[in-house]
Amino acid sequence: MKDTVKAAVVQDSSVPFDAAATTEKACRLIREAGAVGAEIVVFPEAFLGTYPKGLNFDVSVGNRQPLGRDEYRRYYDGAVTLNGPELAAITETARETNTFVVMGIIEQEGGTLYCTVVYIDPRAGISGKHRKLQPTGAERLIWGFGDGSTLGAVESELGTIGSVICWENYMPATRMAMYAQGVEIYCAPTADDRDTFIATMRHVAMEGRCYVLSSCQYITLGEYGPGYRSQLGADPEDVLMRGGSMIVGPLGEVLAGPVFNEATILYAELDRLTLTRSKLDFDPVGHYARPDVFSLHVDDSAKRPVIFGKMRSNAEGAPRQVGSQSLTQQNLLKA
Numbered sequence: 001m002k003d004t005v006k007a008a009v010v011q012d013s014s015v016p017f018d019a020a021a022t023t024e025k026a027c028r029l030i031r032e033a034g035a036v037g038a039e040i041v042v043f044p045e046a047f048l049g050t051y052p053k054g055l056n057f058d059v060s061v062g063n064r065q066p067l068g069r070d071e072y073r074r075y076y077d078g079a080v081t082l083n084g085p086e087l088a089a090i091t092e093t094a095r096e097t098n099t100f101v102v103m104g105i106i107e108q109e110g111g112t113l114y115c116t117v118v119y120i121d122p123r124a125g126i127s128g129k130h131r132k133l134q135p136t137g138a139e140r141l142i143w144g145f146g147d148g149s150t151l152g153a154v155e156s157e158l159g160t161i162g163s164v165i166c167w168e169n170y171m172p173a174t175r176m177a178m179y180a181q182g183v184e185i186y187c188a189p190t191a192d193d194r195d196t197f198i199a200t201m202r203h204v205a206m207e208g209r210c211y212v213l214s215s216c217q218y219i220t221l222g223e224y225g226p227g228y229r230s231q232l233g234a235d236p237e238d239v240l241m242r243g244g245s246m247i248v249g250p251l252g253e254v255l256a257g258p259v260f261n262e263a264t265i266l267y268a269e270l271d272r273l274t275l276t277r278s279k280l281d282f283d284p285v286g287h288y289a290r291p292d293v294f295s296l297h298v299d300d301s302a303k304r305p306v307i308f309g310k311m312r313s314n315a316e317g318a319p320r321q322v323g324s325q326s327l328t329q330q331n332l333l334k335a
Contacts, residue, residue, distance in 0.1 A: 001159030008038035034097030049106025054230030206252035
């Protein structure tokens with residue numbers, strides 16, 4: 001990690017169902033943070049592409065309705081692709097301001113949407129992504145599942161950066177996979193604005209001996225526009241997500257936040273020496289680990305529903321694929 005890093009965490013609202021307007025707002029917020037020296041800027045879960053808080057898409061067990069399908073169509077149309085104009089504009093803003101951007105998006109691929117975090121390096125552009133492994137509750141209706149191929153942390157001039165989205169932070173194996181990659185700046189975009197998530201973020205920072213940057217939206221019902229059929233309020237002033245964003249140091253100390261019920265940007269200085277000092281008495285994947293008792297296997301290969309290629313048997317007689325390789329396999333072959 002760089003000796004010192006000025007971090008920024010955005011707590012603000014997206015412009016629901018309007019990717020272009022949200023992009024414009026995101027670029028403004030990046031410039032605002034960059035103007036005061038921020039080197040990394042973290043945005044909430046599903047900031048670009050909308051977190052549809054309170055919608056049920058007219059679904060019950062064994063039943064779907066046309067109006068709910070129309071809501072899904074609108075939601076799908078407001079999502080983005082990695083090579084689309086929205087992320088191109090944000091990438092250009094990151095380059096202009098020399099800031100590393102970590103942003104929650106709703107990503108289109110085929111007919112499926114994914115809750116994704118993109119890493120945008122000011123020099124390299126989009127340097128990686130992480131798709132949420134396990135959507136929570138009703139999110140499973142509208143989002144696909146990520147796989148191990150996007151669990152990788154990314155290296156940057158600031159240090160090793162990883163992302164774990166919302167309730168993935170309650171999956172111990174996911175956290176261990178991050179720690180094992182030497183994550184120094186652990187980003188936690190979320191839609192969880194409850195008090196319990198504050199304790200989670202402090203626990204993760206102390207467990208992982210890393211800096212934790214947690215970002216949640218502050219957004220009201222009225223910002224979703226007329227006709228939004230939320231199950232969680234009726235008054236336009238009703239708060240659907242109240243924030244709770246925070247920055248935590250590697251000994252569990254709160255460096256900024258948590259802040260509730262307002263739009264803001266939180267800032268904190270991160271320093272490398274504090275990371276080193278914190279590992280005197282604990283390293284979850286080092287001197288405090290017990291690999292003779294516990295071990296974790298992470299399958300980081302991409303899982304495709306359809307694979308094209310010839311099949312032939314290996315020495316044991318089991319069929320194996322030839323002709324099409326996953327990205328992970330290709331990278332291993334290049335190494």
